[in-house]
Amino acid sequence: MQPNFFSYGHTGFELVTALIKILFMVLGFLMPLASILTWLERRQSAMMQDRLGPKRAFIKLPIIGKFYLFGILHFVADALKFMGKEDYVPGKAHKFLFMWAPIMAMAPALIVAAIIPFGPDLCWGHMTEVVANGFCPRETGVAGPVPLQIARLDIGLLFYFAISSLSVYGATLAGWASHNKWAMMGGLRASSQMMSYEVTMGMAVLGSFLVYGQLEPGAIVAKQTEVFSLANFGSSWGIFLQPLGFILFLTAAIAETKRTPFDIPEGEPEIIGYFVEYSGLRFGLFFLGEFLEIVTSSAIMVSLFFGGWHLPSGIEGWLAAHLPNVAFVLVMFALWTMKVFAFCSFQLLIRWSLPRFRSDQLMRLGWQRLLPISIANVVVTALIILWAQRS
């Protein structure tokens, strides 16, 4: 019997939903949020520094008139400006690598989003009904639960490291291909910095791995059902299980995004950075890629340490028991979006509050401070788990 397209486990259905999820994540979530962050960074920093920031861009609608929206439309104006600019390639630049470096810098941030869980399972066959405890029955003939996660990879976080470390190629190749010593310097600094902090990042995540016994972000999120409970400590949010791991991961993640206080690859007052020769839309790609990295690293942090899309279990259980499945999923997605947005905003806050490290200070912090602390965190976590299992 030919299985129905909308039946559980049909490959075509899985592929089509995966494609829809990819389109939704990229066009409906990552790109808009990253674009808004380019505006938010300016507006929020202005508010922090007692200024007003960009608020004057508007669109003229036929009946309503001028539509300001607090100036969010500045990012549209910026994008249009980038498109109108000359695409200049320096004469001695390596044309091919110069062309591809911005894409190599941006693409990893998009690919990494594949493993981020952004909502509870969508119950295809029972979307308008209340699904008790979020448990979706797997019936034959009815398409099963659609996990709101593009790829449920068992290697999960390893995939994240593998792909996000690729983005160093974008920076380094851009610096090398520009045939400009300042760009070269920026590229070298970017590579040394990102390599150094990846070690700490991996070690920080190792603690979470020991606690949850999983590398798959969806499964890790599924375990963090409570915000904080002493009785069921294992299902608290990751921030309570791995507080030190969170600080280490946050530090390393900011270093990975190459933003202040770790922005020596850019270092506006000294070297402009690896993208000094870029203009127009190619520079726009670097710019957007930086903000995409903020979004994805925030999403990973939310998944690992702040319970992903989970609410405190009482409220979540009540919602699941009273709302139809599709509404429940939407509410949880909105909640997750708010969490990610808050984290992005927090990263902007850090970026506009702290001064930049010197290059040697950065290396000393990475190798002599953060790395030993993260190893100690792993060891202590392992010992505590061993003790908990024995007793």
Place this chain on the structure above:
Amino acid sequence: MAVGVKVVNRPGGLAQQAYLPAIAEGLGVTFRHFVKNFFGNVTGMRHKTDIATLEYPEEKMKYPERHRGLHRLMLREDGQVRCVACMMCPTVCPAHCITIVAEEAPDGRIEKRPKIFEIDELRCVVCGLCAEACPCDAIRMDTLEHAHPTYRRVDAILDKEELMSRGIQSSAVQGGVGAFWREKVASAPQTPPSGDVSPRGPAPGPTAVTDLSRK
């Protein structure tokens, strides 16, 4: 280690070396500013925020009272120009921006009046010497406006009518109060000066003959 390097032991304990308390404090400062400005801005209470930005074309800074701005010619009680064409101001003007052509006034009480009174605001260096030199409070620079932008140079030359259009009636007595004013001061009843009083109190000397307070 290189020669002459002095190793400095930094003070501070673990809390200071870990940066984190100081970072948290700094984030607190910026976040407080953000929250205050953000909510003040959202709720439309700009005056309660710390925001220093002035949105220039819509909002303008209030100039101080002694700001030297565009000139104006003051008026007599009957609305005529107060100027008697004494040529003090074009004489003292370092930029030679004032042009006065005098004529005989039809009014018998007045000898001269300006037929043409033009000020080239592009030439003016805004020194204020003309207003200082004027013996009869006819030219002032207290309009609190600065020279308007124009498309043609000729439009920046203000003529008598334009200068008078900003003028008001001066409270000073035209032609002065005459000789023996010191004796009149001594005999006049001492009324406290009306209008804005300078913080140092009334100046010593002849004040009470006429109300010398401006505007």
